[in-house]
Amino acid sequence: MMRGRQAGTLLSRQPTGLAASSAWLRATEGARLTQRWLHSSAPASQQPPTRSPASAPPSAPHSGPPPGPSPSSPPGQGRRRGAGSIFSPARSSASRSSGSSHRLQYNTDPFTALPPTEHYTFPLVTAADLAQSSTRPRAKRMLARDFIHDSLYNPAYGYFSRHAVLLPDGTSREIDFGAVGGEDEFMRLIQSRYSEFEAGIVARQDAKRSREDKMKQRPVARQSSRQGLEEAQRRGRLDLAREKQSEREYGQHADDVDVMVARQVWHTPTELFKPYYARAIARYIVERHRSKIDEAPLVIYELGAGSGALANDVLGYLAEAEPDLYQRTEYRIIEISSRLAEQQRKILAKYIDEGTCKVHNESILQWTKVESRECFVIALEVLDNLTHDVVSYSTDSLAPYQAIVSIDESGDMHELWEPVSDPLIRRYLDLVSATPSSVGGSSSSSSSSSGRSWLESVPQALRKVMTNHLPFYPNLTARTFIPTGSLQLVEVLAKSFPRHNLVVSDFDRLPDAVQGINAPVVQTRLEGTMIPVTTYCVHQGFFDIFFPTDFAVLKRLHSQVTGAASGASGEIMHHSTFLKRYAETDKTRCRDDSNPLLSWYENASWFLSRFNT
Secondary structure, eight states, rough: OOOOGGGGOOSSSSOOHHHHHHHHHHHHHHSSSSSSEEOOOOOOOOOOOOOGGGOOTTTTTOOOSOOOOTTTTTTTTOOTHHHHSSSSOOOTTTEEEEESSOOOOOOOOOOOOOOOOOGSSOBOOOOHHHOOOOOOOEEEEEEHHHHHHHHHHHTOOOOHHHOOOOOOOOGGOOOOGGGGSSHHHHHHHHHHHHHHHHHHHHHHHHHHHHHHHHHSSOOOOOOTTHHHHHHHHHHHHHHHHHHHHHHHHHHHHHHHHHHHHHHHHHHHHHHHTTTTTHHHHHHHHHHHHHHOOOSSSSEEEEEOTTTTEEEEEEEHHHHHHOOHHHEEEEEEOOOOOEEEEEHHHHHTHHHHHHSSSSESOOOOOOOOOOOOSEEEEESSSSSSSSEEEEEEEEEOOEEEEEEEEEEEESSSSSEEEEEEHHHHHHHHHHOOOOOOOHHTOOOOSSSGGSOOOOOOOOSSHHHHHHHHHHHTSSSSSEEEEOOHHHHHHHHHHHHHOOOOOOOOEEEEEOTTOOSSSSSEEEEEEETEEEESSOOOOOOTTTTTTEEEOHHHHHHHHHHHHHOGTEEEEEEEHHHHHHHHHOOOOGGOTTSSSSHHHSSTTTTEEEEEEEEEO
């Protein structure tokens, strides 16, 4: 929810988890990755020489047992507490027959120069391939962007697909800011609504679980009851108890994630500052539209409309304040989630029946229809969940390497590296043609100093000596997360919406990010506590993965892809600057004269592009 209130509100999706709760989770997920393997597509015998773990990059997740609690740790700190059920249900070879014992995911041989040879033979798949399956992949390799996209958007188990939640009307009712004493009281009001909302979710989950338990208690005729009894006796009561405990823990975590996603959908400025935030965007759009041909239709596309609150409030404002323009308005939503699309249709039924609004249940990245008219494209908190690729640079040659996530048959994940060959990654690197500080965007951690920029000033011969002879010297720079998903979006806009005016708002920096340049926040909710973790290679569907946006890079990409001939121009604006100009700030002022609309979301910015011809 809110972070850093004393020094200005720095917002991420959720609060940081308790240290005691996060210790064991950090230890568990930190062990999911083995050392950073450097390889090419050639067989193992032909691989380029790699360095021992002594020279592994400083930002490597882990090359040995994860940090556990020390003997002096307080009770509960560093415990696993069902962590096996949160991550991949990997089973060791010694216990695979039991089907219930989860393997401790340690790198058992930190001095191996290469990963097991099986990782070179796993088929390479894409997110589109994985979308056809209802089970998480095993014995597969994929680019980092495909892994991240699958984790978030797989139709069967993806974070947004599985846990998408629509908020009840009561929780998003308007706030009378004039009756609120100040920002502290506003925070308490928001927290009380959270508690009210979560209580409703928990009650529904309990009722569902109760119905399922009753169904399980019904007598069922079994053709092989004798064999089942013998099998149960063979496995023993302990294994059965462990399996049931694992199922309970897995189910509890799924419930926690349901609450997390629901709070995430609710905790947007559109919902918090309803209807004034949406009205500010509507006023900007009207101003831009009226500066041109006044009689032209107003065509608006919204990408990822969430609960539908923005569309509802924008159309409500147009109908009230601009009735003539409202009659010429077409509002289109492009929504990847089937569940959210259906829920949006219910909320916007009035406008849909009038023919003013239409919901398209499609991914914007697969959009092929062409809108030849001038239009506005709204993308609020869309870029942060667009997938990214991961690259690193050889400290010797400065050649870029792309990250591959390899998942073995037991579900363990390994990060592999190979020379860049993917066309989209290559296209991005060619477009920016800059040092990693601008290739990846803004730094989310101290690892930004590990980019290749300083290495470019070192003679190649000296770099080679350093790489080959300095103890503990890394063979790769820190990870750089590059916004290839944003590049895909801009390319779609240039092709399918050639006369678009883009309205983007998103986070420009994030707390609690994993190590790396332009690195994401990866977090989950467990037992009511938000817990950030330190790697993006996590159990698919149970973690939110979201990135900061470097708006200077976004503006540069947009300009280069759309081309100067399009007449497009763009402006970057701080979050509060835009709202001071277009929002009804007098209506969001508290009794003590503070204004949460302007002081919150200090880590957000706007990108506003204009079609000028």
